[in-house]
Amino acid sequence: QVWDNLITARLNLGQSFMKIAFALCCTLMLQTLSAELPPLIPREVLLGNPDKTSPRISPDGKRLAYLAPTNDVLNVWVRTLGQPDDQVITADKKRGIRSFFWQQDSEHIIYIQDQDGDENWHVYQTNLKTRNTRDLTPFQGVQAQVVAVDPNFPHEMLVGLNLEDRSLHDVYRIDLRTGAVVLDTKNPGDVAGWSVDNAMQVRVASVFLPDGGSELRLRDNPESAWRSWQRWSADETFGGVAAFTPDNRGAWIISSVDANAARLVEFDLARGTQRVIAEDEQYDVDSLMTHPTRRTLEAVSFIRAREEWTLLDPQLRPDFEALKQVRDGDLSVVSRDLADRTWVVAYVVDDGPVYYYRYDRGSKRAELLFSNRAELEGLKLARMQPISFTARDGLTIHGYLTLPVGLPPRRLPMVLNVHGGPWGRDTWGLDPETQWLANRGYAVLQVNFRGSTGYGKKFLNAGDREWGRAMHHDLLDAKEWAVREGYADPDKVCIYGGSYGGYATLVGVTFTPDAFACGVDIVGPSSIVTLIKSIPPYWAPLKSMFDKRVGNVETEEEFLNARSPLFKADQIKVPLLIAQGANDPRVKQAESDQIVAAMRKNQKPVTYLVFPDEGHGFARPENRLKFYAAAEQFLATHLGGRVQPPGAAEQWDELLQ
DSSP, rough: HHHHHHHHHHHHHHHHHHHHHHHHHHHHHHHHHHHHHOOOOHHHHHSSSOOSEEEOOOSSSEEEEEEEEEEEOOOOOOOTTSOOOOOEOOOOOOOOOOEEEETTSEEEEEEEEEEEEOOOOOOEEETTTTTTEESSSTTTTEEEEEEETTTTEEEEEEEEEEOTTTTTEEEEEEEEEOOOOOEEEEEOOOOOEEEEEEOEEEEEEEETTTTTEEEEEOOSSSSSEEEEEEEETSSSSOOEEEEEEETTSEEEEEEEESSSSEEEEEEEEETOOOEEEOOOSSSOOOEEEOOOOOEEOOOOOOOOSEEEEEEEEEEGGHHHHHHTTTTSEEEEEEEEOOSSOOOEEEEESSSSOOEEEEEEEEEEEEEEEEEGGGGTSSSSOEEEEEEEEETTOHHHHEEEOOTTSSSOOSSSSEEEEEOOSSSSOSSSOOOOOHHHHHTTOOEEEEEEEEEEESHHHHHHTTTTTTTTHHHHHHHHHHHHHHTTTTTTEEEEEEEEETTTHHHHHHHHHHSSSSSOOOEEEEEEOSSSHHHTTTOOOOGGGGHHHHHHHHHOOOTTTHHHHOGGGGGGGOOOSSSSSEEEEETTSSSHHHHHHHHHHHHHTTOOEEEEEEEETTTSSSOOOHHHHHHHHHHHHHHHHHHOOOOOOOOOOGGGGGGGG
């Protein structure tokens, strides 16, 4: 017995020494990490409001409007070009304006705003002279969708409103002088979107068919009946009318019919003929440039590893050549006056802010307007590296890897950041969230898993009915690629994401409970069935698309439950942080509530934050900073990265549920 006690005492002593040694080792590692990494970039610098962003030149070319904070709330500011007479024009007090444009008379600003994230957008008009703002769509519980504005109709706007039926948007014509709202086009009951010609007439209706396919219906004029024009199978990529030709006798359509990737095709509406304008075998057409008044087609872009422009009008070649000499980065023309003499050009880089220039086409000279985050200029930011790997079934998967500055790229703690949608994709360029993670010492891997858009219909369709299975396998294969290449420590990988990325996080910690060290879920659905049954009523025309690409909630509930993390909550082994907006119309708070309840019933570790004045994501900077402060502490606890102590305004205790 004495001998046993002595052995036990020596073992306890040895374990104490081991704990002390481990603690000293961790301290030394953190000191080394801090010594090699660049200084901590404050969260507010990366994740708070931008200094200035979204510059838009007035149609008459005389003034510039942009977004900038007033008392930490984004509002629209206007200056005379070439003059330091900047003045705030709007007066939003809480949520901040994120989307605006010039009325075609150059005397008003139009912007949209919702209430605490409910996505029932209203359209507002602000007079530059009087500063008076009026709600052009003052209908409670109704969502406004801007359908069209046109320089030839400076006092009119077409807006979709679900005024009579919350599940359908009819098109209304608004007189911007009187505010009168008049029904223009009635939704027959299944239209999900509208396209307008150059005479400001609704000409095309986009419909999702019961089998998951789609149809474009055409009419010759507002008095004509709709007729079926294009019918696409459920296996085609997302597409539709991009614009009408200058004479309104044709239309440019983005379509993958008879090809793998979506092409730009010109249709002659009278003759029924078509010709391909631009295409790539693998990558979908992304965006178009057309002349602001002549309506001629000028350029088309494809997002490959980076955005690339194909010029269709040779007159633009000298401009693009001159702009390429201004600075490195992916350039895009974000605004132009009606005379087409002045452009506003944005340069996107991966290791600095977005730079905006005023470009004079006559002199071929560019003048810096501002960057969107001046404090980032000159800082040591991480580079975003395009990567690809082969998934377990042979499919090539693309993505981006960002490695922290100042550390050897070996066995790093890593965050697998999963994009939302899922019908979207990650792109190259500065991502404030990625830079925040890299600055704290984490490698960041962003994966365009199967089902992501931009890579053609074969890749898109490979994600059909693969929520929680092959789409998740791509994420697991991405993690294994990063481990195999030596970038990631296999025991220190966190899965992180919002919306579909939040669902992917929940799948990661439930379906594969040993794969990740922790998870961060932002507004992610936990049950596919309850998600689809609670979608906003105006998503009803999209339901057949969900049936095809996810599963039919009426006939396949067992199948969808098998792909839902809620029913595997008892499998969770690792800590989880969940953040939810209380007013989210897409992923209701119940999605987070129910998995948190299931985890707590099974005594699983979960931290749950609910933001009472947010929806699908966090628009208010004070809320963003609280979330990121909490997430930073959470990641540091479980992965070992650096931490900026939360400030007084970043305390999140009152959000805990």
